[in-house]
Amino acid sequence: xxxxxxxxxxxxxxxxxxxxxxxxxxxQVFLERVFGDKGAAKEEMTRLxxxxxxxxxxxxxxxxxxxxxxxKILSENHAAPPAATARFVDDDAVLDKLGPYRLIARLGExxxxxxxxxxxxxxxxxxxxxxxxxxxxGNHTALARFDVERQALALMDHPNxxxxxxxxxxxxxxxxxxxxxxxxEPIVRYCNERKLNCSERLELFVLVxxxxxxxxxxxxxxxxxxxxxxxxxxxxxxxxxxxxDFGIAKDAGAGESITAHDQFFGTPAYMSPxxxxxxxxxxxxxxDIFSLGVLLYExxxxxxxxxxxxxxxxxxxxxxxxxxxxxxxxPSELLAKRPxxxxxxxxxxxxxxxxxxxxxxxxxxxxxxxxxxxxxxIRRYQTANGLATDVRRLLAHEPIAARPPSRVYVLAKFIRRxxxxxxxxLLLVILLVVGLATTAAMYxxxxxxxxxQLRLKNEAQAARNEADARSKISRAAFxxxxxxxxxADELCRKYPLSSIEPSLEAAAVFRALGDWNSENGRGDQAIxxxxxxxxxxxxxxxxxxxxxxxxxAVAAALLTENPGEYRDFREKVLERYTPADGRHRAEHLLxxxxxxxxxxxxxxxxxREVKTMGDPRETPCPAWAAFSLSLYHLRGGNSxxxxxxxxxxxxxxxxxxxxxxSLEAVVxxxxxxxxxxxxxxAALQRARKIAEICNGRDFERGVPTPRLYWFDWAIAxxxxxxxxxxxxx
Amino acid sequence: MGxxxxxxxxxxDEFCFSSAELLPVVYDELRRLAAFRLDHAAANKTLQPTAxxxxxxxxxxxxxxxxxxxxxxFFNAAxxxxxxILVDRVRAQSRQKRTRPVENLDDGIFEDDSHILLIxxxxxxxxxxxxxxxxxxxxxxxxxxxxxxxxxxxxxxVRSVERQWMFAKAKLYQxxxxxxxxxx
Numbered sequence: 024x025x026x027x028x029x030x031x032x033x034x035x036x037x038x039x040x041x042x043x044x045x046x047x048x049x050x051q052v053f054l055e056r057v058f059g060d061k062g063a064a065k066e067e068m069t070r071l072x073x074x075x076x077x078x079x080x081x082x083x084x085x086x087x088x089x090x091x092x093x094x095k096i097l098s099e100n101h102a103a104p105p106a107a108t109a110r111f112v113d114d115d116a117v118l119d120k121l122g123p124y125r126l127i128a129r130l131g132e133x134x135x136x137x138x139x140x141x142x143x144x145x146x147x148x149x150x151x152x153x154x155x156x157x158x159x160x161g162n163h164t165a166l167a168r169f170d171v172e173r174q175a176l177a178l179m180d181h182p183n184x185x186x187x188x189x190x191x192x193x194x195x196x197x198x199x200x201x202x203x204x205x206x207x208e209p210i211v212r213y214c215n216e217r218k219l220n221c222s223e224r225l226e227l228f229v230l231v232x233x234x235x236x237x238x239x240x241x242x243x244x245x246x247x248x249x250x251x252x253x254x255x256x257x258x259x260x261x262x263x264x265x266x267x268d269f270g271i272a273k274d275a276g277a278g279e280s281i282t283a284h285d286q287f288f289g290t291p292a293y294m295s296p297x298x299x300x301x302x303x304x305x306x307x308x309x310x311d312i313f314s315l316g317v318l319l320y321e322x323x324x325x326x327x328x329x330x331x332x333x334x335x336x337x338x339x340x341x342x343x344x345x346x347x348x349x350x351x352x353x354p355s356e357l358l359a360k361r362p363x364x365x366x367x368x369x370x371x372x373x374x375x376x377x378x379x380x381x382x383x384x385x386x387x388x389x390x391x392x393x394x395x396x397x398x399x400x401i402r403r404y405q406t407a408n409g410l411a412t413d414v415r416r417l418l419a420h421e422p423i424a425a426r427p428p429s430r431v432y433v434l435a436k437f438i439r440r441x442x443x444x445x446x447x448x449l450l451l452v453i454l455l456v457v458g459l460a461t462t463a464a465m466y467x468x469x470x471x472x473x474x475x476q477l478r479l480k481n482e483a484q485a486a487r488n489e490a491d492a493r494s495k496i497s498r499a500a501f502x503x504x505x506x507x508x509x510x511a512d513e514l515c516r517k518y519p520l521s522s523i524e525p526s527l528e529a530a531a532v533f534r535a536l537g538d539w540n541s542e543n544g545r546g547d548q549a550i551x552x553x554x555x556x557x558x559x560x561x562x563x564x565x566x567x568x569x570x571x572x573x574x575x576a577v578a579a580a581l582l583t584e585n586p587g588e589y590r591d592f593r594e595k596v597l598e599r600y601t602p603a604d605g606r607h608r609a610e611h612l613l614x615x616x617x618x619x620x621x622x623x624x625x626x627x628x629x630x631r632e633v634k635t636m637g638d639p640r641e642t643p644c645p646a647w648a649a650f651s652l653s654l655y656h657l658r659g660g661n662s663x664x665x666x667x668x669x670x671x672x673x674x675x676x677x678x679x680x681x682x683x684x685s686l687e688a689v690v691x692x693x694x695x696x697x698x699x700x701x702x703x704x705a706a707l708q709r710a711r712k713i714a715e716i717c718n719g720r721d722f723e724r725g726v727p728t729p730r731l732y733w734f735d736w737a738i739a740x741x742x743x744x745x746x747x748x749x750x751x752x
Numbered sequence: 753m754g755x756x757x758x759x760x761x762x763x764x765d766e767f768c769f770s771s772a773e774l775l776p777v778v779y780d781e782l783r784r785l786a787a788f789r790l791d792h793a794a795a796n797k798t799l800q801p802t803a804x805x806x807x808x809x810x811x812x813x814x815x816x817x818x819x820x821x822x823x824x825x826f827f828n829a830a831x832x833x834x835x836x837i838l839v840d841r842v843r844a845q846s847r848q849k850r851t852r853p854v855e856n857l858d859d860g861i862f863e864d865d866s867h868i869l870l871i872x873x874x875x876x877x878x879x880x881x882x883x884x885x886x887x888x889x890x891x892x893x894x895x896x897x898x899x900x901x902x903x904x905x906x907x908x909x910v911r912s913v914e915r916q917w918m919f920a921k922a923k924l925y926q927x928x929x930x931x932x933x934x935x936x
Contacts, residue, residue, distance in 0.1 A: 031884050032912065035919035042918075071922045078925035085867035085893065092841050092865055 034068070041072055045401045079300060122191050124153050124201060140204060143188075151188060152204045155197055173200065176269060178241045183234035185267045205265045207254030211321055214255075218374040219262070221383045224322045225414050227255065227262050232315060232411035234266050239308040239407060245269055246306065248314035249293040250321065292327040293317045296398045308407075309400040315410060316395025316403075323384050324354045325369045328396060354392050355385035387417050534573060537580065542733045546584050553580040557592070572732070574600070574615045579737035582619055589619060602631050609635035610648045617654040618741060626659045639671055646678035646686070653689045662693040669693070680722045681735035684713040688742035695749045703750045710743050824905045828887070831895030838894065839872045874927040878920070885920035892917055 037057055044050040050072075058065035119126050124141040130152065131138050141153040173190045180186070189201040208216065210231070214224050231253055238245060245252075245266070252268045291299070295313035298306050321327050328351045358366060358381055370377040391413050397403040404410040537552030557577050574596060581589040593616050603609040609632040616629060633655055639648035649672030656665035672678060672686045687710035694703035714736070721728045721735060842865045871893060879886040891897045891905070899917065903910040 031882060031916065031919070035915040038919050038922070039915050070926065071919075074922040074926045074929070075918070077929075078921040081867065081925050081928070082893070082921050085871055088865040088867050089838060089893070092838055092845075092868065 037068060038071060038075075041068070042075060045399060076300065121153060121155075121193060121199060122189075124151060126153065141201070143201070150204045152185075152202045153199055154202065155193060155199045157197075173198070176200075176243065179238055179243065179269070181234050181237040183230050183264050183266060184238065184269070185265050202267075203265075205254050205256075205267055207256040207265060209250040210253040210255050210264060210318070211250040213262070214322060215325075215372040217257075217262075218372060220374045221323065221380065221388075222418060223262070224373070225418055227264055228315075228319055228322060229411045229414050230262075231264050231266065231318070232407040232414070234264070235311055235315065236407035236411070238266075238269065239311070243269055244306065244308055245311050245314075246298075247293070248311055248318060250318065253318070292329055295400070297400060307400075309403055309405065312395055312404050312407060312410060313397075313400070315407060316392060319395060319414075320354055320392050323388065323392070324357050325372070326357065328352070351393065351396050353389040355381060355389050358384060391417065534576070537576060538733060541576075541580060541737070542731075546580070550580050550584040553577045572611075572734070575611065575738075576734050578615045578618060579734040579741070582741055583737060586619065593619075593621075593625065597625065597628050601628065603635055606636050606642045606648075609633070610639075610642055610644070610651050613651040613655055614647070614738075617651070617658050618738060620745070621658045623659070626655065629655060639668070640675070646672045646675040646682045648672075649675065650682060650685055650689065653686065653693075657689055657692055657696075660696075662696050665693050666690065677723055679728060679735060680713055680717045680720075681739045684710045684717075684739040685742045687713065688739070688746040691746040692742075692749055695746070700750065703746075707743070707746050707750050710739070710746065714739060714743060824907075827891060827895060827897065827901075827905050831890050831897070834896070835872060835875075835890065835894035838868050842866075842868045870928050870931070871924065874924050874931065877927055878924055882920070882923060885916060885923055888913060888916045889920045889924055 041050050041053055044053055054065050054068060058068070121141070123143050123145045125144065126139045126141045127150075128140045129137065130140050137155050137157070139153045139155070141151050143149050143151050173187070176187045177190075185205050186203040187200055188203065190198060191201075192198055207213070210227065213219075214227070219227070235245060235248070245268075247268060248266075253264050253266050255262055255264045257263070293314045295306070295310040298310050317327050329349060352360075358369070361369065363377075366377050366380075370380045373380060375383070391410070394402070394413075395404055395410055404413070533552045533556035537549045537556060540546070540549035540552060553576060556573060560573055577592065578589060578596075581592055596612070596615060600612055603612045613629055613632050613636065616625060633652065636642060636648060636651065639645050639652055642648040649668050653665045653668035653672065656662070656668060669686045669690045673683065678686070687706045691703045691706035691710065694700070694706060717736075719731075719736065721731055845865065846869075871889070875886055875889055878889065887906070888902060891902050892899075897905070899910050899913045902908075902913045906913070908916075
């Protein structure tokens with residue numbers, strides 16, 4: 024069986040699009056739509072996609088072997104060192120004048136060309152930098168594309184990006200640029216020499232992010248963000264960064280193809296995993312976000328996440344491997360591990376005490392850096408703006424988005440995420456349309472591929488519609504938060520929840536909407552949201568989900584609306600989330616699974632969680648932990664132990680009113696189990712009284728809690744309901 | 753192209769061409785193409801195996817008097833020659849390895865270069881089931897050509913070549929995996 028050329032074209036086109044979809048679920052949906060009921064073909068494509076990563080590694084190693092063997096053969100044949108290849112000879116080396124520019128000095132070489140300092144005489148006299156690009160003159164496609172790119176570069180107009188004034192060609196036909204001549208120190212050196220403290224560094228970093236955002240909005244990816252490409256000067260008492268060396272040269276350089284998937288551009292330590300993965304994924308603006316993350320890491324800790332100086336002479340396939348597999352240490356962890364002497368130097372370079380440095384970095388800043396450095400680009404900050412916003416919020420002591428899901432962080436997060444989902448889908452459509460136009464125009468025999476591409480474009484359009492619906496619903500959630508209920512309802516009517524595929528990005532929307540509906544007594548609406556949230560959470564790391572409150576919210580919603588569905592949910596939770604990793608997570612899991620009566624099998628499965636949780640008094644929320652423990656013993660039939668746990672919780676000074684009511688209800692259930700109905704009744708009355716007085720609000724040490732969690736009272740109500748049924752009256 | 757009868761032999765007449773006319777044009781091209789950057793880490797020691805190409809040319813031109821059908825034809829042949837030189841060299845090296853005393857093995861010269869052989873074996877298979885993919889692998893890996901050159905030579909768009917290269921790599925890798933599973 025021989026694959027025809029057209030079949031091959033189509034298969035490879037499908038593969039390319041599938042690889043460009045990062046989210047596994049989306050990729051799966053795409054394949055289902057493309058292949059329909061052709062299961063075998065879909066299987067084959069899935070296997071091929073699975074092989075892409077291994078293939079990239081394999082061929083990279085093979086290239087290195089080829090280089091080695093070639094070198095051996097050459098050395099054995101006593102080949103003279105080969106002369107420079109004819110077309111790359113620097114035939115403009117003797118130039119001293121280019122158009123209106125008089126070349127003064129050679130500043131350096133790199134990034135695909137030679138850079139000169141030059142003086143412009145007409146129409147104004149000024150010093151500029153002239154970069155002559157190394158490009159193969161025989162390669163007309165490269166030259167044509169180069170022309171397009173330089174127009175794009177000219178579009179950028181930002182105070183923190185080196186301006187491109189002019190472009191032209193040398194007498195021998197090579198393109199050159201005249202650019203703003205930037206003097207200044209590379210950002211890391213500048214910060215260290217001037218002893219900028221962490222806040223000042225972050226402020227500078229925000230300026231860099233803003234400039235990158237500007238470029239991204241113009242459709243330009245930098246691809247090589249690193250300290251030496253960000254030069255800082257002091258102007259009027261302010262630190263002013265300038266970003267140099269944008270995209271083009273690397274693309275057009277060396278006569279290689281712009282998107283050559285097997286070519287490395289960039290500096291390994293700052294490159295994103297997808298830049299080095301070479302599985303055929305197109306690098307997008309999110310790659311720059313990763314590089315910004317590395318830069319931030321270095322500004323804070325003085326080192327990059329992968330320290331190449333530790334292993335000076337490694338092959339590229341090794342670097343690639345470590346980039347793809349390494350576990351990043353949090354900046355604060357790295358700092359804490361440094362020998363005291365090194366740490367003291369780092370602190371000194373930041374004009375800070377070592378303790379202050381550690382405290383500054385630990386916590387929110389760790390989260391921000393780690394989110395920028397997420398290996399999977401769909402989990403990263405989606406824009407430079409998003410990253411900058413979080414840094415600014417941190418500086419202003421406001422909550423940031425880069426936290427595990429929890430109520431406080433939700434709103435900002437889903438709005439940003441969904442704005443991007445929309446943009447990304449649009450980008451995909453544009454890419455496909457452009458690709459379609461070029462291929463169709465160039466080759467008749469690709470016509471069939473083009474038709475296929477059109478179909479793929481429609482698929483992408485469907486994805487875009489979905490993203491659009493999602494962003495509308497985000498908007499609705501936002502309106503709800505602002506109290507603009509009518510507007511929100513209107514939007515929700517137009518875009519039903521069911522039009523959104525459950526995905527990680529959608530999770531925040533579902534969560535926010537579910538919470539809002541629950542808080543406002545729309546239980547039937549809330550449950551729909553939580554069902555979708557449950558689906559969406561399946562795509563996240565289980566332990567990460569467990570860290571947030573999503574499971575508790577889902578459990579409470581289900582129990583309130585549809586207890587039968589809860590039991591199914593509980594089974595799945597036990598299967599997926601045990602064993603919990605850490606006290607807090609174990610506590611959460613116990614509460615989620617034992618809030619409703621449970622048979623001995625369920626209780627037995629949670630024995631390990633009780634051990635993991637340990638003494639409630641040593642957990643972050645002692646009263647709720649005591650409640651979880653009391654539930655465990657209550658469900659296990661051990662009333663004595665359960666009452667002890669309740670006492671522990673009721674003695675905890677920072678117990679919330681909702682927690683207190685829940686504990687009293689458990690006390691009532693225990694007494695009832697031991698036949699002491701008077702005591703049971705008294706406890707139940709206390710629980711009811713607390714709920715009545717609070718009337719939906721929550722208190723801690725007599726003061727209203729700053730943030731109300733609707734499911735805290737949902738838990739209390741469920742417990743009171745159970746106790747009422749048991750005690751009677 | 754590339755119809756082979758035996759697993760690891762390259763058909764002889766793939767190399768039997770010559771043309772005084774086409775030679776100067778393409779030779780210059782070949783020299784340039786051979787100057788591929790080996791890897792980023794060693795960016796400043798770019799290796800230009802001009803001699804390799806020269807050797808390839810010697811093999812090609814001394815075989816007999818056939819005429820080049822096209823530029824594509826020539827590049828195919830050159831890549832096949834490179835393939836043969838590389839494969840021969842690695843085979844010789846592994847034979848030497850087998851006959852050398854064990855204690856001398858750690859001098860770093862005789863490391864495992866088996867990828868080149870694995871690609872060679874499975875490329876022969878791929879040529880039968882998906883000739884176009886196979887051609888891209890041949891020109892890319894053994895010929896050292898970039899996507900743009902392959903596009904020029906084969907008359908396809910660069911985008912199409914790159915797509916095919918990504919596809920072909922995965923396919924070839926699958927064949928290699930299957931082979932290795934069978935051996936285990």
